[in-house]
Amino acid sequence: MALCADSSITNTFFQQENPGSLFEFEVIQREANTQARLGRFHTPHGAIETPVFMPVGTRGAVKGMTPDGLVCAGTTILLANTYHLALRPGSDAIAEFGGLHKFMAWERPILTDSGGFQVFSLATLNDVDDSGVTFKSHIDGATLRLDPGRAVAIQEQLGADIIMAFDECRALPATPSELEKAVDRTIRWAEASKRSQKRTDQALFGIVQGGLDLDLRRRCLDAIVEIGFPGYAVGGLSVGESPDEMAGFLSKFVRHMPEDKPRYLMGVGRPIDLIRAVTSGIDMFDCVMPTRNGRNSFAFTDNGFVRLRNSQYRLDSRPLEDGCPCYTCNHFSRGYLRHLFLADEMLGPILVSLHNIAYYHRWMQRIRDAIASDRLNQMLAECEKKFAQRREDHEAT
Amino acid sequence: MALCADSSITNTFFQQENPGSLFEFEVIQREANTQARLGRFHTPHGAIETPVFMPVGTRGAVKGMTPDGLVCAGTTILLANTYHLALRPGSDAIAEFGGLHKFMAWERPILTDSGGFQVFSLATLNDVDDSGVTFKSHIDGATLRLDPGRAVAIQEQLGADIIMAFDECRALPATPSELEKAVDRTIRWAEASKRSQKRTDQALFGIVQGGLDLDLRRRCLDAIVEIGFPGYAVGGLSVGESPDEMAGFLSKFVRHMPEDKPRYLMGVGRPIDLIRAVTSGIDMFDCVMPTRNGRNSFAFTDNGFVRLRNSQYRLDSRPLEDGCPCYTCNHFSRGYLRHLFLADEMLGPILVSLHNIAYYHRWMQRIRDAIASDRLNQMLAECEKKFAQRREDHEAT
Numbered sequence: 054m055a056l057c058a059d060s061s062i063t064n065t066f067f068q069q070e071n072p073g074s075l076f077e078f079e080v081i082q083r084e085a086n087t088q089a090r091l092g093r094f095h096t097p098h099g100a101i102e103t104p105v106f107m108p109v110g111t112r113g114a115v116k117g118m119t120p121d122g123l124v125c126a127g128t129t130i131l132l133a134n135t136y137h138l139a140l141r142p143g144s145d146a147i148a149e150f151g152g153l154h155k156f157m158a159w160e161r162p163i164l165t166d167s168g169g170f171q172v173f174s175l176a177t178l179n180d181v182d183d184s185g186v187t188f189k190s191h192i193d194g195a196t197l198r199l200d201p202g203r204a205v206a207i208q209e210q211l212g213a214d215i216i217m218a219f220d221e222c223r224a225l226p227a228t229p230s231e232l233e234k235a236v237d238r239t240i241r242w243a244e245a246s247k248r249s250q251k252r253t254d255q256a257l258f259g260i261v262q263g264g265l266d267l268d269l270r271r272r273c274l275d276a277i278v279e280i281g282f283p284g285y286a287v288g289g290l291s292v293g294e295s296p297d298e299m300a301g302f303l304s305k306f307v308r309h310m311p312e313d314k315p316r317y318l319m320g321v322g323r324p325i326d327l328i329r330a331v332t333s334g335i336d337m338f339d340c341v342m343p344t345r346n347g348r349n350s351f352a353f354t355d356n357g358f359v360r361l362r363n364s365q366y367r368l369d370s371r372p373l374e375d376g377c378p379c380y381t382c383n384h385f386s387r388g389y390l391r392h393l394f395l396a397d398e399m400l401g402p403i404l405v406s407l408h409n410i411a412y413y414h415r416w417m418q419r420i421r422d423a424i425a426s427d428r429l430n431q432m433l434a435e436c437e438k439k440f441a442q443r444r445e446d447h448e449a450t
Numbered sequence: 451m452a453l454c455a456d457s458s459i460t461n462t463f464f465q466q467e468n469p470g471s472l473f474e475f476e477v478i479q480r481e482a483n484t485q486a487r488l489g490r491f492h493t494p495h496g497a498i499e500t501p502v503f504m505p506v507g508t509r510g511a512v513k514g515m516t517p518d519g520l521v522c523a524g525t526t527i528l529l530a531n532t533y534h535l536a537l538r539p540g541s542d543a544i545a546e547f548g549g550l551h552k553f554m555a556w557e558r559p560i561l562t563d564s565g566g567f568q569v570f571s572l573a574t575l576n577d578v579d580d581s582g583v584t585f586k587s588h589i590d591g592a593t594l595r596l597d598p599g600r601a602v603a604i605q606e607q608l609g610a611d612i613i614m615a616f617d618e619c620r621a622l623p624a625t626p627s628e629l630e631k632a633v634d635r636t637i638r639w640a641e642a643s644k645r646s647q648k649r650t651d652q653a654l655f656g657i658v659q660g661g662l663d664l665d666l667r668r669r670c671l672d673a674i675v676e677i678g679f680p681g682y683a684v685g686g687l688s689v690g691e692s693p694d695e696m697a698g699f700l701s702k703f704v705r706h707m708p709e710d711k712p713r714y715l716m717g718v719g720r721p722i723d724l725i726r727a728v729t730s731g732i733d734m735f736d737c738v739m740p741t742r743n744g745r746n747s748f749a750f751t752d753n754g755f756v757r758l759r760n761s762q763y764r765l766d767s768r769p770l771e772d773g774c775p776c777y778t779c780n781h782f783s784r785g786y787l788r789h790l791f792l793a794d795e796m797l798g799p800i801l802v803s804l805h806n807i808a809y810y811h812r813w814m815q816r817i818r819d820a821i822a823s824d825r826l827n828q829m830l831a832e833c834e835k836k837f838a839q840r841r842e843d844h845e846a847t
Contacts, residue, residue, distance in 0.1 A: 113789065119797070142785070367539065367543065368546050370546075388539070388546075392538070392553075402796070
């Protein structure tokens with residue numbers, strides 16, 4: 054099949070071989086000059102290499118991508134949204150189909166979020182109290198309730214390999230007392246989430262909240278670690294603060310997270326955000342940027358976005374990025390892709406989403422290669438320089 | 451690659467081996483009881499088995515389908531629309547990319563229509579005279595002119611394997627004098643089209659017009675055959691008359707078309723229309739039905755449409771059609787596909803378009819198998835019976 058003819062972007066992926074090592078996180082190598090590490094996390098659907106990027110399949114589909122297209126782009130694990138799937142088609146329905154893997158025909162690992170973030174950002178909140186949240190569905194206005202027990206029960210019906218504790222995520226900037234309240238609830242809800250867990254074949258990750266306040270974050274982290282989870286996530290970032298503030302915070306915070314467990318930065322981000330966070334010790338990421346930008350005709354390359362609607366690409370016979378081994382770059386010119394967007398052909402969003410996801414996975418592979426050879430700082434420096442250069446270019450135009 | 455794991459729907463396709471036989475049409479077998487025949491048509495991009503169905507890639511893309519997805523669905527030749535491509539991105543632009551095959555990364559044969567049908571159906575006509583048509587673009591209102599010379603020149607820039615003479619297509623019902631005038635112009639324009647042809651590596655097909663009037667059609671056919679083409683098309687059907695009228699007309703007309711050249715019925719149709727036309731001797735078809743219905747959540751099966759938005763499919767774990775070897779049926783349930791359409795996920799249109807195209811190609815393969823074993827009448831009778839049964843079902847509800 055042409056789509057996978059070049060396997061160089063297919064990330065290493067291990068079918069689970071040793072059930073005894075379920076949810077074990079092996080730190081394979083620590084980079085000499087940063088907090089970065091190479092790891093391997095074992096799940097019921099195979100072991101993933103970290104640092105890893107997870108494309109987002111909000112409603113049980115990564116927009117415009119078939120499962121085989123994702124595999125060819127190098128996806129080893131993807132994320133799906135509990136909130137969206139609980140509203141439609143409902144976790145009961147998905148359980149009837151044998152769980153999310155079977156429903157969406159994805160045989161590799163899946164992570165589901167807890168629904169907390171979407172409840173606070175998408176739904177109309179009726180009431181938030183210490184035990185949970187009552188809200189109106191953004192689809193049909195129905196009144197619903199989500200709490201730690203329900204969030205875990207739904208995720209157990211969905212059946213992902215990694216599930217998330219229910220948390221309260223505050224948009225930034227937030228007042229200290231708002232953040233403190235959210236942290237208290239997040240700790241209480243983490244305990245309740247763990248108590249509710251019945252299935253033993255899913256890894257329940259704890260989430261740390263606390264905004265950019267290092268002391269508050271560490272208090273939250275200590276409490277969450279005390280409860281004890283097979284992995285830990287940093288929530289509540291990329292929610293209003295600047296990327297520099299986020300990177301600065303992570304450089305001080307992530308080193309305090311348990312070394313022997315995977316560390317997941319939720320909802321982040323741009324390629325430069327990923328490499329910055331990896332140098333601080335983050336292992337896992339998810340973000341809608343590759344697919345959302347792909348649908349909007351923006352293609353990621355090492356030289357910044359190719360904005361395909363620009364007239365300069367009308368007769369451009371080059372691929373999106375020279376040397377990119379993805380299906381899109383192997384077959385199509387910028388001029389053709391531009392034509393698809395101007396003609397409103399859905400093949401445009403499909404092909405550029407595919408390239409962008411492959412770009413993200415290649416980016417993570419380059420990060421892993423840099424870790425393996427202790428050159429991550431050098432890669433970061435080059436990346437920062439290019440990025441600053443591009444910003445100057447943009448300011449100049 | 452999963453997408454092509456099961457090769458049973460990949461139609462036989464021959465890379466061109468003998469340039470000496472370019473545009474030769476081999477009649478391999480004549481069915482004993484009908485006018486149907488098995489054939490092979492040799493083009494610069496390979497030889498196609500007939501009877502054949504051509505998916506429609508209006509703007510240089512079959513909606514929602516990658517080229518490799520088309521190959522996996524069994525597509526051996528596709529159609530693209532001269533009118534749409536001439537307006538955007540322009541045939542000059544496509545020529546700069548090395549022609550339509552390279553532009554859209556399709557390595558198998560392509561047929562382009564002449565633009566005549568779209569000019570008469572989509573554009574605002576300013577003026578039709580005996581030498582051509584002046585019209586306003588449906589995209590930006592620009593005034594443009596299309597005539598036989600220009601239609602051929604554009605198609606030479608696009609570079610398809612099969613190109614079509616410029617014709618005048620009348621919607622039905624039409625008055626006898628309107629039809630006669632259209633026939634006269636179609637004959638004149640066929641001569642002019644042939645005179646304009648410069649490239650020798652494209653087969654220019656003649657088009658027969660004349661509505662449902664057998665005498666007028668035969669007069670047109672005689673004149674077009676007198677001019678001489680490597681293939682002949684029946685235009686001006688499926689433009690307002692009933693399917694039964696069309697089938698009845700074809701049963702009397704097609705037998706008069708040259709036996710040693712491919713016969714192409716333009717813009718048709720439903721599976722039952724295809725088998726009816728094949729029994730009358732037609733070899734080639736194109737139609738947007740599989741993709742248009744796929745985008746609208748209607749899936750073709752032997753038992754009629756699966757209308758995926760219907761609530762009866764909510765928990766249906768069956769594939770669209772039992773035994774269908776397509777990628778969609780191999781991986782996804784009706785319940786999942788229904789969910790994709792309700793959630794407005796573009797993967798729904800993608801997957802059902804793929805199934806529908808595969809269904810059409812399997813249908814043609816079954817027709818070819820029936821011809822090879824002299825059972826086409828039997829297949830037609832079963833098909834008519836099922837079809838009548840479904841109509842009764844519909845009338846009863």
